[in-house]
Amino acid sequence: MSDLKKTLPTEYMVLNMGPSHPVTHGTVKFLVTLDGETIVDFVVDIGYLHRGFEKMCENSTWEQVFPYTDRLNYVPPMINNVGYALAVEKLLGIDVPERNKYIRVIASELSRISDHLTNVAASGLELGAFTAFLYFVEARELVWDMLESLCGARLTSNYVRIGGLKNDLPEDFKDQTTAVFKRCRELWSDVDKLLTKNRIFIDRVRDVGIMPPDEAIAWGFTGPCLRASGVPYDVRKANPYLVYDRMDFEIPIGEKGDNFDRYLVRMEEIIQSMRIVEQALKEIPSGPINVDMPEYRWQSKDDIYNKIESLIFHFKTVTEGIKPPPGEVYFAVEGTNGELGFYLVSDGRGKPYKCRVRPPCFPLTAAMPRMIKGSLIADVVPTFDMINMIGGECDR
Amino acid sequence: MSYELNYTIGSIPLEKLKPKKVRKNIELTLWERLYIPEIVRGMIITTRHFVQNMAGFIFPPNGKKRRVFTVYYPEEKLTIPIAYRGRPVLVMREDGTERCVACGLCESICPAFAISIVGGERRRENEMERYPVTYTLDMSRCVYCGFCEEVCPKEAIAMSDEYEELAERDRNRMIYPKEKLLVSEKRLKNRIDYVRKIYSKNNYNAK
Numbered sequence: 001m002s003d004l005k006k007t008l009p010t011e012y013m014v015l016n017m018g019p020s021h022p023v024t025h026g027t028v029k030f031l032v033t034l035d036g037e038t039i040v041d042f043v044v045d046i047g048y049l050h051r052g053f054e055k056m057c058e059n060s061t062w063e064q065v066f067p068y069t070d071r072l073n074y075v076p077p078m079i080n081n082v083g084y085a086l087a088v089e090k091l092l093g094i095d096v097p098e099r100n101k102y103i104r105v106i107a108s109e110l111s112r113i114s115d116h117l118t119n120v121a122a123s124g125l126e127l128g129a130f131t132a133f134l135y136f137v138e139a140r141e142l143v144w145d146m147l148e149s150l151c152g153a154r155l156t157s158n159y160v161r162i163g164g165l166k167n168d169l170p171e172d173f174k175d176q177t178t179a180v181f182k183r184c185r186e187l188w189s190d191v192d193k194l195l196t197k198n199r200i201f202i203d204r205v206r207d208v209g210i211m212p213p214d215e216a217i218a219w220g221f222t223g224p225c226l227r228a229s230g231v232p233y234d235v236r237k238a239n240p241y242l243v244y245d246r247m248d249f250e251i252p253i254g255e256k257g258d259n260f261d262r263y264l265v266r267m268e269e270i271i272q273s274m275r276i277v278e279q280a281l282k283e284i285p286s287g288p289i290n291v292d293m294p295e296y297r298w299q300s301k302d303d304i305y306n307k308i309e310s311l312i313f314h315f316k317t318v319t320e321g322i323k324p325p326p327g328e329v330y331f332a333v334e335g336t337n338g339e340l341g342f343y344l345v346s347d348g349r350g351k352p353y354k355c356r357v358r359p360p361c362f363p364l365t366a367a368m369p370r371m372i373k374g375s376l377i378a379d380v381v382p383t384f385d386m387i388n389m390i391g392g393e394c395d396r
Numbered sequence: 397m398s399y400e401l402n403y404t405i406g407s408i409p410l411e412k413l414k415p416k417k418v419r420k421n422i423e424l425t426l427w428e429r430l431y432i433p434e435i436v437r438g439m440i441i442t443t444r445h446f447v448q449n450m451a452g453f454i455f456p457p458n459g460k461k462r463r464v465f466t467v468y469y470p471e472e473k474l475t476i477p478i479a480y481r482g483r484p485v486l487v488m489r490e491d492g493t494e495r496c497v498a499c500g501l502c503e504s505i506c507p508a509f510a511i512s513i514v515g516g517e518r519r520r521e522n523e524m525e526r527y528p529v530t531y532t533l534d535m536s537r538c539v540y541c542g543f544c545e546e547v548c549p550k551e552a553i554a555m556s557d558e559y560e561e562l563a564e565r566d567r568n569r570m571i572y573p574k575e576k577l578l579v580s581e582k583r584l585k586n587r588i589d590y591v592r593k594i595y596s597k598n599n600y601n602a603k
Contacts (some may be wrong), residue, residue: 064507067541097601131442138465152479152555158541166546167479168593190441197428198438232415238408250416264418288601301595304549310550318547319504 012040015377019048023126023381026391030380042369049391061163061321062088063298065355070156072357073393075118076111076336081160086241087331087342088162091324092296100165102284107150107159108242108333109273109280113184114143115336115388116266116273123263123385124195127204132191139187142180148385149176162322163297164238164290173287174281181274188270188380189224196264205259209371209383212257219370220363223338224265225387229257233333246283247276262386296322321350328354337361337388357396361389414415455477473487481542481555483562485579486531488587493520494578495552498528502544502553510537511544535562536570545591554579 018029027048033041053072055291057065070078082104089096096104121136144154149170159166170176195201211221213229226233232251236244252268254261290297294313303310326348332341338360345354364387372383428434452463467474481578487495498515516529533541544553558577581588 060507061505063543064505067507067539075560130537137444141465149477149479152477152481152542153540156539156541158543164600166542168599170477170479172572188447193441194438197424197434199424199428199434201430202424232410232413234413237413250414252418253415255417255419261419268416268418288599290600292601298547300597300600301592302597314547314549315499318501 007302010036017380018045019066023384024335025122025389028389028391028394030166030368032377032380034377037378039372039375039377039380042372042380044365044368045363046391047395049395051396053357053396054355057352059351061350062324062352063321065352066160067156067158069394070158070286072359072396073115073337073340073390074155075390076108076115077155077157078107078111078151078159079276079333079335079340081157082242082333083331083333083340084106085160086333087329087344088324090304090331091114091327091329091346092162092322093325094163094293094296095215096163096291097288098243098285099168099287100289102280103165103169103289104160104279105244105247106277106284107147107157107244109276110143110147110150112273112336113270113277114140114147116270117143119336119385119388120191120195120263120266120270123382124201126189126381126385127201129195129198129201132194135187135191135194139184142183146173146176149173161290161297163293167290169284171285177277177281183277184270184274188267189311194269196267202260204378205382205386207256208259208379209376210256210258210384211367211371215370216367219367221338221367222363223315223335223360224262224269225257225364226338227251228254228261228265230255235332235339239332241331241333243280244276245278249273249276259382259386299328323348323350332358335360337364337390337393340393357393358395361387361394365389365394422526476557476559478586480557480559481545483535483541483556483558484533484538484540484544484553484554484577485558485584486574486577487552487554488578488580490581492578494527494531494574495550496528496531496599497526497550498531499526499549501547501549505543505547507541507543508537508539510534513515524533528574531574531577533572534570535572536567548593551588551591554584555589556584556587 013034015032015034016029017032018024019027029045029048030047031043032039053068056068058155058307065084066081070077072080117136117140121140124132138247147157148154151157151166176237200324211225211229213231216226216229217231221229222233230253232253234251237251248357249272252264252265252272294310295317298317299310299314302313309322324346326346330343330345339358341359343356343358344352347353368384368387372380451463456462489495498513500513502512503511510533512532513528514530515526517524518527542555545555
């Protein structure tokens, strides 16, 4: 064999995967150096979806940032809305009404369900399981129908406001949730039966892309990928915001940190999120959803139509924007891929001085070479799927 | 090899974190490794879906034409919820004039800078009133966020339920003038009522 290697030397081959490869779910490029089929070097090239989110925020008022946050991680846009709104509210030092908090939790968890469904479905699709994709996309369609009846759009939700929400829950939301979750659970168990014990699927994902817990922490992992390594870190438990401390849910953790663990963690999180939504809908109090602070939340239409001083103040707040006190703040929520943080700086004027986002999938993408070196070229597909890098969030 | 669970988060006890191990029974049994029975088990699931969907064409469930989820667009269309934000339109009074007074709030809040207004004055029923001489909405820029509807103090702009025929081959044709945007009050009544309801006073915290 060693003689053969001397007489038949092989050269490394450099392969460009992307930027528009079906695996990349967007635009990202890998520069893969191959020895046969083994990966010896792996370079991730991000930035193809850079839109200058942070710079755009500096040129718009605090409210106008909401439509931009929809386009960060565009599969669960509600969570971005909620994270940004909570960060601004922390900067302002205001508290929102109870009903508002519950609705925000419901919206976030529905978004999380839709994201995990998409992620598992797309991963299955890329590993050849088209049936699982069809079942989960039907479930996602049902969840998105609920979100559509809630906020008026599927993707570009623009639902949460500073100190409030766009609108209240629709009247038949509870019945709709019961019906949708019943169907979702059926589809979930079908996909679970098709994938979890499927030997073809297991052979592709098990023991691939292993990340030990200590290294995962060192790389800055959060979210399902960190939990798959066995660290029970979840912002919803570690630093509870909204009403998550009143909810009863479990943190699914893996043992090994490979792609199969990440898949299992995501599947379990779908169920846990459904539990949270059901609890929240059971406990939700009636009452207002917006704060009555005309300087921070646009006033009600009743006031604007009928009172001249309200109308004048409305003009002032809309054109100049709300004016938080000078200062800086960091607030993190549990996004679908991990800790989604917003770091805001205000200089006391109507526009953010700085709006920095901590994207959860940036550290995950950065760790791709660590996870993939030494394995085969085909392992890029499941590993990158389970990372769930979203270009809109990573590149901003 | 697997790792021991000895990571805790800060001072939070594990009982509160409620970790749940999801990786169990990972080793396939002999029965599962035989491959054929597992394929049969998978086929049972997919065949069940197939048969149920087929039967759903003959005996459709309540309120639906068939059991499968697909909607045969454009012959059939989805019923969209009242919250749906479609193409923004200007509300037209019964006499054909617009409600808009060209105050410019929608222009200033629009995050995509899609709206541009030139205001003017005219005489209507022996009173001077402001009106938009031109009201241009660039549909190639609009992001359907609904801020224009939310800030409008005159109920003059509303998000309609129209989502079709918005694509064009020429960008210049996507710049909508005022005439193309006007829609009568009657058709938008539901939406205007809905807007009044969601931004009504009882949704605001009383102090």
